[in-house]
Amino acid sequence: MLDEYRFRSLRETHTIRRIAPVLFIILTIGALFIWSDNTPFTRTVPSTSTSPHTSSLRPPTTPASTSFNFTMTNSGTITLGQGGSSSNTITVTLVSGTTQTVTLACTNLLPLGASCLFNPASGSPNYTSTLTINTLATTPLGSFIITVTGTGGGLTKLTQFALTVESGHPVGGAILPIETLAVLAPYIALIAAIIATAIATIYITRHKHTKETILANLQI
C-alpha cells in the first residue's frame, strides 16, 4: 500500500516536472498579453479613423494635430487681360479632427506684376475664400500655373489652377481724321477737267473767230 502510494507520488512528481516548463511558458505569455492590453502605445488605432467608438478608446493624451486634416480645391482656370483682375474661389474642407485655422497664400511663382488677394485670408474649415488676381499692363502674356497653399494645424496643403493673361486691349478702336481734300479729289479733278475743257473751247472758238475775221479782211 505504502509502495503503491510512493509509486503514485513519484509518478505525479515526475509528471509535474515534465509539464512545469510548458505551464511556465503559457503563464508568462498570458501575463504579457494581459499587461500589454493595458498599455496605450502598443494599441494600433488608425490615425485617420473617424469612428466615435474608436475615438473613445483612444487615450486623451493624443495630440489633436495628428488627427486634423483638410483638403483644398479651386473653381478652375481663370483668364484676364493685362491690367485686369479676375477671381477664383478657393474651398477649404475639413477631412478629420477638430478644425483649426488655415491660412491661405499664393506662392512666389506669380507672373511679373501680378498680385494675389484672399478674402478672407484665413479661416477654420469648412470655408471658402475669394482669391482675386490683379495684373498690370506690363504683366507678360501667357499661361501660368498658380499655386495656393493652405497652412494650419501643422499641415500644408496646396491647390493649383491655370492663369491665362491675355492682351489687355479693349474691343474698341479710335476715330482717325478724314482728309477731306483727298476724299473730294476725284470731284475736284472732274471739275478742273471741265473748266479746262471750257477754257480750251473758248480759246479755240475765239482763235477760230479771229482767223476767220482776218481772212475776211484780207479778201476785202
Added chain:
Amino acid sequence: MIGSRLNRETALGIAGLLILALFLIAVFWQASINASVKANRVAPHGVALIDELSITDPNPSFISDFNRTVHQAGYWLDYYPPNDVSVGLFWALPALGYDVVVIRAHSTGWLPGDPISIITGQQYNTWDFQREQTTRMLYRSAIEQNKPAYFAVSSKFITQESSGNFPGSIIINMGCTGLINTPMASAFISKGAKAYIGWYGPILPYQTDTATLTLTESLFLNHTSLAKAVSQASSLVAEAPTYQYNGLTYLGGLGLYPETSGTMIIANA
C-alpha cells in the same frame, strides 16, 4: 453779227458742260454705296453673327458654342467673317430681317471726344463713300497702331442710310461702350429693332465673349427675360458699379435699351 453768234454758242457750250459735270458729280455722289449688295430678306428665325473682332481676336470656340446654342433653340445662323463685314452689310442689315443680330466688332466711343461707331472689316480708302465720309456717316477708324484703317459706321448711317427696317429684332452689340450714350441704340430702335444690348464701358475680348455666350444661352435655351439675362451676363464680368480704365471712370456692365424691352423673351423656333 458773227461774233455775237459765236459768243452765244460758246456760252451754251460751257453751260452744257457744267450741267454735264454736275450730273456726273451727282451720280457719283449718290451711287457711293455698293449697289451690288443685295438686301433680300432671309428666312424666318435667322440669327446673324457679324464678326469683325476676329481680325485681332479670333475665338473659334465662341463661334462654335454660339452656333450650337442657336441651333438648339431651332434657329439658324449666318456667320459673317471679317472680310464680309462691309459697309454694304450694314447698309443692307435692317432689310435682311434677322431676328437676332450679334455684332462682335470693335467700336469707337470709349476714347474722349470720339462718337460711337461700329468698325467694319472693310479697309478704308478715300475713293469710296465720299458723300458718307464728308457727311460723317462713315468714319475712318483704327483698331491697332500702324495697321490699316477701316470704315466705321455711325448711328447716322444706320438711321439715314441703311436699307429697310428690322422686323422687331434684338441687337447685341458686343463692342466697347455701345451704351455709353444712346445714339447708336436709338438708331437701331428707329430702324425697327425692339431691343439693343450693349456695354456701358470698355470691355476686353474674353469678357465680352464669355458674357455674350451666357446671355445667349439664357435667352435661347432658358427663355429668360431680356432684363434678367442681361443682368446675369453682366455679373460675370464683375465690373460694378464703376471702374477705371486708362485713368477714366466708366460705368460697368451690360445695359439694355429701351428698358421697356426687359420683359421680352426669345421663344423656340
